[in-house]
Amino acid sequence: MRRLLAPITALALLTTATACGGSADEPTTETEGGLAQVTVGIIPIIDVAPIYLGQEQGFFEERGIELELVPGSGGAAAVPGVVAGDFDFAFGNVTSLLLAQTQGLPLQIVSNGTASTGDPATDFSAVVVPADSPVQTAADLAGKTVAVNNFKNIGEVTIRKAVEDAGGDSSTVNFVELPFPDMPAAIANGNVDAAWVVEPFVTVATGQGARAVVRNFAEPVEDLTVATYFTTEQMLAENPDLVDDFQAAMTESLQYAQENPDELRRIITTYTSITPETAEQIALPSFPEEINVESMETVAELMAEYGITEETADVDALLATD
Numbered sequence: 001m002r003r004l005l006a007p008i009t010a011l012a013l014l015t016t017a018t019a020c021g022g023s024a025d026e027p028t029t030e031t032e033g034g035l036a037q038v039t040v041g042i043i044p045i046i047d048v049a050p051i052y053l054g055q056e057q058g059f060f061e062e063r064g065i066e067l068e069l070v071p072g073s074g075g076a077a078a079v080p081g082v083v084a085g086d087f088d089f090a091f092g093n094v095t096s097l098l099l100a101q102t103q104g105l106p107l108q109i110v111s112n113g114t115a116s117t118g119d120p121a122t123d124f125s126a127v128v129v130p131a132d133s134p135v136q137t138a139a140d141l142a143g144k145t146v147a148v149n150n151f152k153n154i155g156e157v158t159i160r161k162a163v164e165d166a167g168g169d170s171s172t173v174n175f176v177e178l179p180f181p182d183m184p185a186a187i188a189n190g191n192v193d194a195a196w197v198v199e200p201f202v203t204v205a206t207g208q209g210a211r212a213v214v215r216n217f218a219e220p221v222e223d224l225t226v227a228t229y230f231t232t233e234q235m236l237a238e239n240p241d242l243v244d245d246f247q248a249a250m251t252e253s254l255q256y257a258q259e260n261p262d263e264l265r266r267i268i269t270t271y272t273s274i275t276p277e278t279a280e281q282i283a284l285p286s287f288p289e290e291i292n293v294e295s296m297e298t299v300a301e302l303m304a305e306y307g308i309t310e311e312t313a314d315v316d317a318l319l320a321t322d
Helices: 016-020 046-057 075-083 094-102 154-165 180-188 201-207 233-238 240-259 261-271 293-305
Strands: 036-042 065-071 089-093 107-115 125-129 145-148 174-177 194-198 211-214 225-232
Touching: 036 046, 036 075, 036 240, 046 065, 046 089, 046 107, 046 225, 046 240, 046 261, 065 240, 075 089, 075 094, 075 107, 075 225, 089 094, 089 107, 094 107, 094 154, 094 225, 094 293, 107 233, 107 240, 125 154, 125 180, 125 201, 145 154, 154 293, 180 194, 180 201, 194 201, 201 211, 225 233, 225 240, 225 293, 233 240, 240 261
Parallel strands: 036 065, 036 089, 145 174, 145 194
Antiparallel strands: 089 225, 107 225, 125 194, 125 211
16 A cells, blocks of 8 residues: 655645745745744634644644634635635645646645545444435435535545445436535435535534435545645745645644544534534544555546546645655
């Protein structure tokens, strides 16, 4: 199994990054205390708990970084935000980055973000349906309306693969776009046949009577790297020390999150509306320091197969390696 070890040494790459913009167009702003102000685009879900923990524990400040964490809807929105220079770094799922790579956008992955546990019984991602739904397996999603947070993204790719593995026709699934927080109500009200949710919304939805029919991160792709943190090639070229510091702080944050699940459950109540009671019930993702490159390559192949990309993305081109 190919993996990319963290931390990753930043490389100065490409001259095209200048033409494409990016957060390194101007010197990094410093606070009165001499800390570099770094803006990171995130999604307010459990997946980003490590960076919140790292901020709270002082891992970034120890390396001269003051974080500003800016919530958004998903990786599809984070990519243009980083390219335009609105964010210095961002959290995004691997499909958003693979799509960007095939479009020639100057992005590089600098840290792991989150991964599946690989357990189809308890993983943190699931497709849920109403309790009385006739949908019993992934194959039954064929011909149904399924909510995802972004079109042509990791939810759609993994659901389609799960449907096919179960013997269904994934081309007939009708995907609609909804924010994660709206999905439990959409299921409860019968607005969609099924919804793909991640924690804490899996617990919210099942607590309202929905049931999970497939754990789409755990079953279709082995040991799936779900999301990572990324920046522009220009940032790598012009601020390599800052990138190294960010990577080192993220590595420590991921380690801390993996080793302290109670702290992780606590921190999510500070940046989401989830209650402490619900936080105690949710399934936690895995937060390895290493990126499973093979799983990204599988996703890249599926994206090309499903017509999301015109060609198979070059995973190695996205990774800043030693």
